[in-house]
Amino acid sequence: MLIEMFLPYGIAAAGLILGISIGYWLRGHKLISLVTPANTSPSDDQPDARLEQIRALAEDKRKAVQDAEAMITRMETYLSTLNKDIAAAREQVANKEKERTHLLAELNEQTSSKESVQDIERTADAHLPSPDHETETVLSGIDRSIEELDMLNELHETYMVKINRLTQQVQWQDSELRMLQQTIRAKSAEIDEARDLLDQRDSELRRIHRQRQQRETDLDHVRKALNQQSEELQRLLQRQAQQTEMMEKPAPATAALPAKPIAISPRKRPSLLPGPIAPAETGTGNGDNLTEIPGLAEFYAAQLRAKGITTFIQLASARPEDIERLLDIPGHFSPDISRWIEAAQKHLDHKGEGSN
Numbered sequence: 304m305l306i307e308m309f310l311p312y313g314i315a316a317a318g319l320i321l322g323i324s325i326g327y328w329l330r331g332h333k334l335i336s337l338v339t340p341a342n343t344s345p346s347d348d349q350p351d352a353r354l355e356q357i358r359a360l361a362e363d364k365r366k367a368v369q370d371a372e373a374m375i376t377r378m379e380t381y382l383s384t385l386n387k388d389i390a391a392a393r394e395q396v397a398n399k400e401k402e403r404t405h406l407l408a409e410l411n412e413q414t415s416s417k418e419s420v421q422d423i424e425r426t427a428d429a430h431l432p433s434p435d436h437e438t439e440t441v442l443s444g445i446d447r448s449i450e451e452l453d454m455l456n457e458l459h460e461t462y463m464v465k466i467n468r469l470t471q472q473v474q475w476q477d478s479e480l481r482m483l484q485q486t487i488r489a490k491s492a493e494i495d496e497a498r499d500l501l502d503q504r505d506s507e508l509r510r511i512h513r514q515r516q517q518r519e520t521d522l523d524h525v526r527k528a529l530n531q532q533s534e535e536l537q538r539l540l541q542r543q544a545q546q547t548e549m550m551e552k553p554a555p556a557t558a559a560l561p562a563k564p565i566a567i568s569p570r571k572r573p574s575l576l577p578g579p580i581a582p583a584e585t586g587t588g589n590g591d592n593l594t595e596i597p598g599l600a601e602f603y604a605a606q607l608r609a610k611g612i613t614t615f616i617q618l619a620s621a622r623p624e625d626i627e628r629l630l631d632i633p634g635h636f637s638p639d640i641s642r643w644i645e646a647a648q649k650h651l652d653h654k655g656e657g658s659n
Contacts, residue, residue, distance in 0.1 A: 315479045318381050322486045325374050329367060329493050350515050357508045364501040371494050375487060382483055389476050396469045403462050410455050417448050524633060591615045596646040598639055606630050615654075619647040 424441055590613025593604040610629045612618055618626075623640040632638065 314381070315385070318378065319479075319482065319486070322374070322378065322483070322490070325371070326486070326489065326493070329371060350511055354508065354511055357504050357511070361501060361504045361508065364497055364504065368494055368497050368501070371490055371497070375490055378483060378487055382480065385476060385480055389473060389480070392469055392473050392476070396466060396473065399462055399466050399469065403459065403466070406455060406459055406462070410452070410459065413448060413452050413455065417445070417452065420445055420448065520633060593618065596643050596650070599643050603630055603638065615647045615650050619644060619651055
C-alpha cells in the first residue's frame with residue numbers, strides 16, 4: 304500500500320531531477336557555443352578553418368535540439384501517465400464520497416431505528432408490565448444497535464482520513480503537473496533560441512561560402528589579367544630587342560638614322576570591383592570621362608569606349624539591356640546599369656543648367 308502510494312512521487316521526483324539536469328546541460332552548452340564564436344574571429348586568410356568550426360557548431364546545435372525534442376517527448380508521455388493517475392485518483396475520491404454518503408444514510412437509519420426502539424421501550428414501560436426476558440431481549444438489541452453504530456462511526460472516520468489523503472495526493476500531483484508544464488515551456492524557449500542560433504550559423508556559413516566563391520572568381524580574373532600583361536610585356540620586349548638589333552647593324556651606303564625612342568606606356572590594371580575608383584584616364588578624343596558616373600568603374604568604361612560609347616549623351620540615350628549585351632560582366636557581379644543611365648541623364652541636365 305505504501306509502495307503504491309509513494310511510487311508516483313518517486314517517478315515525478317526522478318523526472319524533475321532529469322529535467323533540471325538537462326536544463327543545466329543545455330544552458331552550459333549554450334554558453335559554450337556563445338563564447339566560442341566571440342573568442343575566435345574569422346580570418347580572411349583562413350576561410351576553410353572558420354567554415355569547419357561553424358559546421359561543427361551547427362552539428363552540435365542540431366544534436367542538442369534533437370536531444371531536447373526527445374526529452375520533451377518523454378516528458379509529454381510522463382505527463383499523460385500523470386494525467387491518467389490523477390483521473391483515477393479523482394474517480395476513487397468520487398467512489399469514496401458515494402460510499403461515505405451511503406454510510407451516512409445507513410447511520411441515519413440506525414439512529415432513527417434506535418430512537419424508535421427507545422420510543423417503544425418507553426411506551427412499554429408506561430403502559431404494559433412486560434416480562435423480564437422481553438426487557439433483556441430489547442436491551443440486548445439496543446446494545447447491538449449501539450455497537451453497530453459505533454462501528455459505523457469508526458468506518459466513517461476511517462473513510463474520511465482516506466478521502467483527505469487522496470485529496471492531498473491529488474493536490475500534490477496537480478502542483479507537480481504545473482511544475483512540469485513550466486519546465487516544458489522553459490525547454491521550448493531554449494529550443495527556440497537554439498534554432499535561432501542555428502539559423503544564424505547557417506546564414507553565416509552561406510555568407511562565408513559566397514565570399515569564398517567571389518574571392519576565387521576574383522583571383523581567376525586577376526590571374527587572367529596578369530597573364531595578359533605578361534604576354535604583352537614579352538611581346539614589347541621582343542619588339543624592342545628586334546629594333547635594337549636593327550639599329551646596331553651599320554648601314555652600307557647611307558648615314559645612320561637617329562634612333563626613335565619607343566614609348567612604352569604601362570597598361571593600367573582593370574578594376575574588378577564596381578564603384579568609384581581613383582581618377583583614371585579621361586575620355587579619348589572628344590569623349591567624356593565615363594568613370595565620373597557612380598558605380599561605373601574603368602573596367603566597364605574601357606569596354607564601353609571599345610564598343611563606341613564614349614559620351615554621356617550616348618549612354619543616356621541607350622537602353623539597359625543594350626548596354627548589358629555590350630559588356631563582359633563577371634559572374635559574381637551585377638552592376639546597376641539603370642542607375643548609370645539615370646546618372647548620365649542627370650549629368651547632362653546639370654550641364655545644361657550650367658550653360659544657361
